[in-house]
Amino acid sequence: MIKKYDMKNKFISMFNPKTGAYLRTGVLDLTKIKKDSINADPSKLPLRELGKIDTGEDPFMVSYPELIDIGVMGHCVHGTSGLCLKSGVQCYQDGLHTKFPNMTLENFKRIVNECKGKTYQFALGGRGDVDQHENFEEILKYCRENGIVPNFTSSGLGFNNEIISLCKKYCGAVAISWYRQYHTLKAIQLLLDARIKTNIHYVLGKNSIDEAIERLQTNSFPKGINAIIFLLHKPVGLGQQNNVLDMADPRLAQFFELIDCRKFSFKIGFDSCTVPGILNFTKNIDPASIDTCEGGRWSCYITSDMKMLPCSFDNQDLKWAYDVSNDTIQNAWNSPQFDDFRSHFRNSCSGCKNKAECRGGCPIRREIVLCNREEKNLQ
Numbered sequence: 229m230i231k232k233y234d235m236k237n238k239f240i241s242m243f244n245p246k247t248g249a250y251l252r253t254g255v256l257d258l259t260k261i262k263k264d265s266i267n268a269d270p271s272k273l274p275l276r277e278l279g280k281i282d283t284g285e286d287p288f289m290v291s292y293p294e295l296i297d298i299g300v301m302g303h304c305v306h307g308t309s310g311l312c313l314k315s316g317v318q319c320y321q322d323g324l325h326t327k328f329p330n331m332t333l334e335n336f337k338r339i340v341n342e343c344k345g346k347t348y349q350f351a352l353g354g355r356g357d358v359d360q361h362e363n364f365e366e367i368l369k370y371c372r373e374n375g376i377v378p379n380f381t382s383s384g385l386g387f388n389n390e391i392i393s394l395c396k397k398y399c400g401a402v403a404i405s406w407y408r409q410y411h412t413l414k415a416i417q418l419l420l421d422a423r424i425k426t427n428i429h430y431v432l433g434k435n436s437i438d439e440a441i442e443r444l445q446t447n448s449f450p451k452g453i454n455a456i457i458f459l460l461h462k463p464v465g466l467g468q469q470n471n472v473l474d475m476a477d478p479r480l481a482q483f484f485e486l487i488d489c490r491k492f493s494f495k496i497g498f499d500s501c502t503v504p505g506i507l508n509f510t511k512n513i514d515p516a517s518i519d520t521c522e523g524g525r526w527s528c529y530i531t532s533d534m535k536m537l538p539c540s541f542d543n544q545d546l547k548w549a550y551d552v553s554n555d556t557i558q559n560a561w562n563s564p565q566f567d568d569f570r571s572h573f574r575n576s577c578s579g580c581k582n583k584a585e586c587r588g589g590c591p592i593r594r595e596i597v598l599c600n601r602e603e604k605n606l607q
Contacts, residue, residue: 451493454495
């Protein structure tokens, strides 16, 4: 278990690189530490003592990103086939039309070198399948050599025994996008056969919620998977506005009721964009088990051409972009651009009882925020 103390924001986070388990305390009241304790480093206190100085208030942010989403892919090798669109998934990176060079190994190593000892995990992605990057093996290996756990999502179209072997050797978990095709099921089975922790990433929009409900009702997702992660559809890239779910859709209540009241043989997870919906449609999910948008507060995204963004969904507008080609991730994290992004979370929905759990949802595409409360006031 890796344990770190954030002195500026007064909390401790813990991460198990073998299991992926993550835990952080609330804000710590250091005035309650006994004089004979190790008050210079509360992370050395036992958990029972931490509980006595935890205020119960969640820290707003971390001093350096604990998770970085790195878009190592500048283009999609399957883009010309329109694979995503054929499967009903509207690629938010627009891999069909947008083509840039992949991130160089040199730039990737520079990111790793700065993050070593500060960042727990990398989520590898971008405009295409990471397993098709020309330096895929070196990328995974360099992460592990420097104490960072790599994870990635893939269509699985190009999977072979060599890729599976690399996943087993270096990755924490691998997610397969639910493309509803033969190669989807084949890739999942290859991972399961190799005993690799396997998740399914399922984009939830108007065009896919019926299938999600049916598969949950009939338990017809592949057997043996670790989790289904539901990702809320966003109108970014090829994502169409008319596919955005809204509060008036009765299928939303039906979907969340299944999540709220049934038990499954696999875990259920959501991206943080879905948190307002969870808070408004469920009763049995503990709010302490969910995290609202982490963009610019706990995580960030770096494009293949070294632009750092609070969230990957700003990849079209680049409204909050900071160029780290010749600068540091720390400077980008502390920049006016990132602070402007965080102002949404600080100031939205001030009168809502769930402000601490939700913070106004997505700052980038506000029409996806699943909330119709009177207190809704997005800043």
